Amino acid sequence: MSITQLHKNDHFFIVKNDEVMIKSDIQIELLEKIIKNYCKGIETFEVEGYFIHVLDTSQGNLFYVKPIMQYSYIDFMNPLSIKVLNSISDGVTVCDCDGKILFQNDIDIEIVGIDLMGKYAKDAIAEGIMSDSISMKVIESKEKVTILQTFINGKCFLVSGKPIFDEYGELQYVVAITRDMTQLKLLEKEVKKLEIQNENFKNKLHALHNKENTKSSLIAVSSAMMQVVERVMRVAVVDSTVLIGGESGVGKEEITKLIHANSRRHNKQILTINCSAIPENLLESELFGYEAGAFTGASRGGKAGLFEIASGGTVFLDEIGEMPLLLQAKLLRVLQESEVQRLGSGKPIPIDVRIIAATNRNLAEMVRQGNFREDLYYRLNIIPIEIPPLRHRREDIIPLINHFLAVVEEKYSIHRTIESSAMKILESYDWPGNVRQLKNMVERICLLATQPEITAFIVQQELDSNPIIKRDLEVPVEIQCIQEPVVTPKFSGTLKEQIASFEKQIIKEALSKYPSIRKAAKSLGCDQSTLVRKIQKFQLTKQISYKD
Ligand SMILES: Nc1ncnc2c1ncn2[C@@H]1O[C@H](COP(=O)(O)OP(=O)(O)OP(=O)(O)O)[C@@H](O)[C@H]1O
Numbered sequence: 375m376s377i378t379q380l381h382k383n384d385h386f387f388i389v390k391n392d393e394v395m396i397k398s399d400i401q402i403e404l405l406e407k408i409i410k411n412y413c414k415g416i417e418t419f420e421v422e423g424y425f426i427h428v429l430d431t432s433q434g435n436l437f438y439v440k441p442i443m444q445y446s447y448i449d450f451m452n453p454l455s456i457k458v459l460n461s462i463s464d465g466v467t468v469c470d471c472d473g474k475i476l477f478q479n480d481i482d483i484e485i486v487g488i489d490l491m492g493k494y495a496k497d498a499i500a501e502g503i504m505s506d507s508i509s510m511k512v513i514e515s516k517e518k519v520t521i522l523q524t525f526i527n528g529k530c531f532l533v534s535g536k537p538i539f540d541e542y543g544e545l546q547y548v549v550a551i552t553r554d555m556t557q558l559k560l561l562e563k564e565v566k567k568l569e570i571q572n573e574n575f576k577n578k579l580h581a582l583h584n585k586e587n588t589k590s591s592l593i594a595v596s597s598a599m600m601q602v603v604e605r606v607m608r609v610a611v612v613d614s615t616v617l618i619g620g621e622s623g624v625g626k627e628e629i630t631k632l633i634h635a636n637s638r639r640h641n642k643q644i645l646t647i648n649c650s651a652i653p654e655n656l657l658e659s660e661l662f663g664y665e666a667g668a669f670t671g672a673s674r675g676g677k678a679g680l681f682e683i684a685s686g687g688t689v690f691l692d693e694i695g696e697m698p699l700l701l702q703a704k705l706l707r708v709l710q711e712s713e714v715q716r717l718g719s720g721k722p723i724p725i726d727v728r729i730i731a732a733t734n735r736n737l738a739e740m741v742r743q744g745n746f747r748e749d750l751y752y753r754l755n756i757i758p759i760e761i762p763p764l765r766h767r768r769e770d771i772i773p774l775i776n777h778f779l780a781v782v783e784e785k786y787s788i789h790r791t792i793e794s795s796a797m798k799i800l801e802s803y804d805w806p807g808n809v810r811q812l813k814n815m816v817e818r819i820c821l822l823a824t825q826p827e828i829t830a831f832i833v834q835q836e837l838d839s840n841p842i843i844k845r846d847l848e849v850p851v852e853i854q855c856i857q858e859p860v861v862t863p864k865f866s867g868t869l870k871e872q873i874a875s876f877e878k879q880i881i882k883e884a885l886s887k888y889p890s891i892r893k894a895a896k897s898l899g900c901d902q903s904t905l906v907r908k909i910q911k912f913q914l915t916k917q918i919s920y921k922d
Contacts, residue, residue, distance in 0.1 A: 464551050467549075467550045470548075475494075485552060504524075508550045518535065522555070535548050536550075592631075592632055596768070597769075599770055606633055606636070610636035611637065616630075616758075617754045618732040618733075619759070630688070642685075645683060649692065649693045661704075662717060663677050664677055664679075665716050690732070691731040695735035705750060708729075764809055772797055796828055881914060
């Protein structure tokens with residue numbers, strides 16, 4: 375029998391005073407002594423103060439070394455079991471029915487920080503190694519127990535213990551799973567942190583969204599518009615109802631945003647409803663909400679109306695002149711009582727909103743004709759703000775154009791300028807569609823222009839050459855007639871020289887205006903060969919690029 379016949383991975387215990395001292399690892403020297411004294415069957419040897427129980431279990435020449443104890447360590451200690459138990463990420467301990475720790479996997483030793491193999495749980499508590507023992511609790515209750523256990527190293531663990539019974543129903547082992555709560559606690563903290571971050575992001579997004587909705591980039595240069603802004607700033611801080619009048623597209627909504635942004639409600643939302651865009655029956659439920667089952671198709675839980683949703687904020691009622699008379703009465707009640715009643719409910723709900731209404735209609739005239747309630751008119755008209763049409767404040771036109779050019783640049787990353795002569799034409803135009811029309815026109819011209827500078831001539835060319843663009847541009851008649859201002863050249867020299875200069879100028883213009891020599895020749899009433907000759911004579915080929 376030689377030591378080499380022992381399997382390299384075999385495990386054995388060395389037991390001293392009934393305590394397991396060494397687990398695993400073949401200790402060559404010690405084993406040599408055991409082998410030397412080897413005898414068949416069960417024998418006990420004392421080697422260097424350790425009691426060694428040697429058992430020949432092999433049919434062949436394989437040895438297992440067992441400690442002097444009744445416990446079947448072999449069951450736990452076989453290499454596969456150990457590998458499996460060491461591969462899981464939780465700590466695993468196994469105790470016997472007296473609370474003696476028979477097995478502790480590597481993770482358990484690592485997370486607890488103490489090797490407890492061979493120790494009695496009660497001793498570990500007495501020595502202050504553990505605050506509590508799961509095995510003792512399971513042994514007492516003979517049931518599954520889960521506790522939070524603190525170890526001497528300050529670590530906190532969630533330990534679940536489960537009893538294992540033998541075939542006679544006697545408690546045999548306690549298996550405990552130890553989960554390091556430090557990691558979980560860290561994760562919990564991390565989740566909390568992420569939740570806070572998430573909440574912050576949501577708030578920021580909400581604020582951004584709100585800002586986007588309420589942001590006012592109002593351009594006001596003319597004294598007429600400055601007066602409007604001054605009035606706006608004064609009324610913004612008080613909470614009264616405002617009625618904004620003015621033609622379509624003058625900026626009534628823009629002014630509303632400015633009022634809201636400068637009011638105490640600026641952190642809350644501003645909700646807009648266009649009274650002319652929603653059918654009467656829908657408008658009522660949108661504004662006032664409804665109770666469950668208020669009408670066929672009403673959603674089961676009922677619905678809050680705009681006044682309720684906008685609580686703390688501002689409600690902008692656009693096109694108030696289009697509000698049906700029946701709803702006007704309801705709105706009056708909202709204004710007077712500061713409360714709403716949902717459709718199908720008699721219960722008043724208090725609301726806290728500021729109402730700003732706008733119209734492009736003559737409400738006073740509508741009142742006279744009986745199409746608008748007089749009492750509502752006076753209730754809304756506490757602070758009237760009239761925005762003049764763009765044609766009455768022409769000083770705003772060029773600043774507005776520059777503003778919209780900047781908007782286009784930011785939105786589409788294209789830089790465009792408008793030549794001063796084109797600006798003049800735009801400035802003198804009447805803009806029946808007001809700022810909205812101007813804004814749309816600037817955006818479209820910028821997007822369609824092929825050159826960075828938009829000239830009056832280019833606009834004309836675009837309009838002339840592309841009927842679709844012409845139609846699409848919705849360009850006012852005045853602008854469709856834009857012509858490149860004719861610059862009369864100053865000539866000097868002999869009659870012949872002056873005629874030649876004039877001829878050169880005419881040909882140059884024709885070449886720049888028409889895409890081909892053929893078309894240019896046709897416009898000049900000469901044939902192509904004559905034109906080509908003249909181009910060469912006046913050396914225009916190098917200066918003018920043209921396609922043929
Ligand atoms: N003074 C201004 N400065 C900058 N942009 C403006 C100005 N006035 C109006 N606008 C812009 O012109 C467009 C039309 O304005 P707005 O919707 O406020 O007009 P409105 O009077 O409410 O129109 P409607 O009567 O048709 O509802 C919007 O895109 C708005 O941002």
